Amino acid sequence: MAAERATMKKFKGDPEIAKALQEMRSRESAMSRLLMAFIGTGIFFMVFPGTLLGVWNLLQISGKEQGGAISASWVQAHGHAQVFGWIGSFLLGIGFYSIPKLKESAAKMIRAAWACWALWTLGVSLRWVSSVYLIEWRRLVPLGGALELTAFLIFFSIVSGHRPKDNPQSGLEPWVWVVMTATFGFLFSLVGNLVESIRVARHGTDPAFPHGFDQRYLALLGWGFLVPFVWGFSAKWMRVFLGLPALRRKYLKVTVACNLAGVGIALAGWFVAATALFLIAACLSIAAIRIFERNVQEPKTKGIHKSFPVFVRLAYVWLLIAASLGLAGNWLDTSGGFWGASRHALTVGFIATMVLAVGQRILPAFAGMRVLWSPRLMFAGLFLLTIGCSLRVSCEVLAYQGYAAWAWRVLPVSALVELTALSVFAANLVCTFVLQPSHAVNEPMMVALPQIATLGESR
Ligand code: HEM
Known part of the structure; x- marks a missing residue:
């Protein structure tokens, strides 16, 4: 630190260095603003069109x-x-933020990223409003899908122009491959959505996708897009965040191969084989990431709640539950109870728990080097989500399948607990962005110090 301060003092008056620093600062804050726009949009879609409508749907189902x-x-x-509204917006924002090229040749690409944000937000909004209120849905549902796909293609063209750093000995890092398959899963989900939206607009009686298509499409969304993203980020970050032993690379490759085969088979409509492969892939991913193994280093929980490693591991328990319920559903499901429970164990238990845990770990730092507003709220959100999801998954099987009538009365409670959990998460992130000071002003200085030193000394 003393050496850094001395370097700063030495080159403080140099106009060239001052200009370089100024450019670096404004680039960094432009990137943070972009990220916060995507995250803010994601939070909005999560709370209002997403969760509130989900709660309303569940209250109606429980009433009937x-x-x-x-x-x-x-x-x-x-x-x-x-x-798409919540998780998709988060992924696009984090994706743009993570592209080093975007940080270097900023202005043009940041403009493209803002165009992507505008088209994405408009597309998801049009799709929601026209499906719920049935306003001009034959035109607006396909238009929403087309705007979403266009926004994604802007993102895709920027990302594919960027080559991730590779390892001279072994090529691309394995997590990069996993994230790449997830990115293609994202793309195919949007293409599938657009094609089916056009078909439904021309031949359907309402905007809903037919049940048979929807079941296959949900397998693509869940296992082809959302799950591999979480595996990719887990492979990249969990060793450091949780202090785990090194990743088993070969297992990860087999995980991805098994999962891709499962998605392909599910799209062909063979659910028994597909769900069996998903369960095998879930077990393999756990062995690859070594998520349940004893940590070899201290977990990195500075600035967040100490329970972080517990919830990340719990998310992987939910993954196993989701895959097992999906497999069991092939024989036991009579009225959507097993499929619905499996879907929510996956989306709420696995995906949402990971987003609440990892999101609050990384997003404050990405958004202008802030510190999470309240680690206690982080715990409260994750704890409530776990309770809500446990009630929901267990009671969905019991109630929908007709095993226990009392479970119908628990389902509305589970919805309200989940709603509270997600609102607490939203409040904590919004307060972090609005109330916490940004330390980004000093950050470029720290990043730039080695270059400044060489620049100054070479003259
Ligand atoms: C408060 C939390 C939530 C509640 C109350 C809720 C409620 C519901 C309900 C009632 C259904 C109808 C199917 C069924 O009966 O199971 C459903 C379906 C679904 N939910 Fe949720 N949900 C919540 C959170 C989430 C989250 C966080 C995600 C994704 C990240 C999600 C994704 C889905 C999907 C993909 C479907 C299937 C839609 C389709 O059939 O095409 N839900 N949800």
């Missing part, structure tokens, strides 16, 4: 005591807002 007794358009509008 029958799964599937409500509008399929509303159910799908909820799913679309959560998967």
